[in-house]
Amino acid sequence: MADAKRVVKREQGRLQRQHRGIVTRSELIRSARHVFARDGFEHARIEDIASRARKTRGAFYDNFKDKEDVFLAIFEEDVARDLTELGSLLLPLPTIKERIEALAQYLAHLSKDLERMLLNVEFKLYAIRHPHKRKRLADLLRAMRLRTSIPEISRLLPQLEGKTTSTKLIDCQAICGVVDGLALNHLFDPDGLDHWALVRYLRLCLQETIPEPALP
Secondary structure, three states: OHHHHHHHHHHHHHHHHHHHHHHHHHHHHHHHHHHHHHHHHOOOHHHHHHHOOOOHHHHHEEEEEOOHHHHHHHHHHHHHHHHHHHHHHHHHOOOHHHHHHHHHHHHHHHHHHHHHHHHHHHHHHHHHHHOOOOOHHHHHHHOOOOHHHHHHHHHHHHHHHHHHHHHHHHHHHHHHHHHHHHHHHHHHOOOOHHHHHHHHHHHHHHHHHHHHHHHH
């Protein structure tokens, strides 16, 4: 009986530590979002990320190798949330036209997220300014899309099944580029590029990228 109680207690302790670890990682990611958007990726300090989350530098390094690693965790978290939301949004819609419209509206909504758009641009600018890191960081983002975004988008938009994985990846990168550019200009001059213009150009991009089903 005593041995069984010790086993239960050890398991409870393990689960509590695991839960605390998950919470700590989540708090560090949330803090990094704010610090990166405020200070820029290059000038953000690990000390500030840890301090804002009320954690130590040691806690940061227990969870992430460096700033690039925590940024990729932010990106992966965003992608996971997007795909979950898009699943419930797109799957009930019966036609490709309705799904494209819903996707354009969703991307337009994302384009108004100042913090997220700043993070995307900051990270890409950082990579461009450091050519020796650019390819590795681009490869990491590409691998993440291949592992997460591409399979899920193919499920939500079966019309893409005729395309090769390489073509899907290029399409995904192109759409992300259009979103980044439109978002920057909308945030810079929301009167010059308003919501409806944003949706219109996103819709045009998606219509070009996602084929209509062939007629019988």
